[in-house]
Amino acid sequence: MTAVYLCGGDETPGPRGTDCPNRLHDHPLPSSYVEADVVAHRRIAKRWSNRKCPDCGIYGWEKR
Secondary structure: OOOOOOOOOOOOEOOOOOOOOOHHHOOOOEOOHHHHHHHHHHHHHOOOEEEEOOOOOOEEEEOO
16 A cells, blocks of 8 residues: 655645735735635635736735
């Protein structure tokens, strides 16, 4: 029998990624690619919006 190792599962938000004060950037995704994808899909399913910031032009998440 071979051991199976599962990695990931750390959904801790990554760095904010911008100094822009807009609240749109208050919900960063996790730093890991796989976890970021999982969290993004979950947010979309809960009808969060991923909008472009009017102040800095960087996309961010807004709760419904």
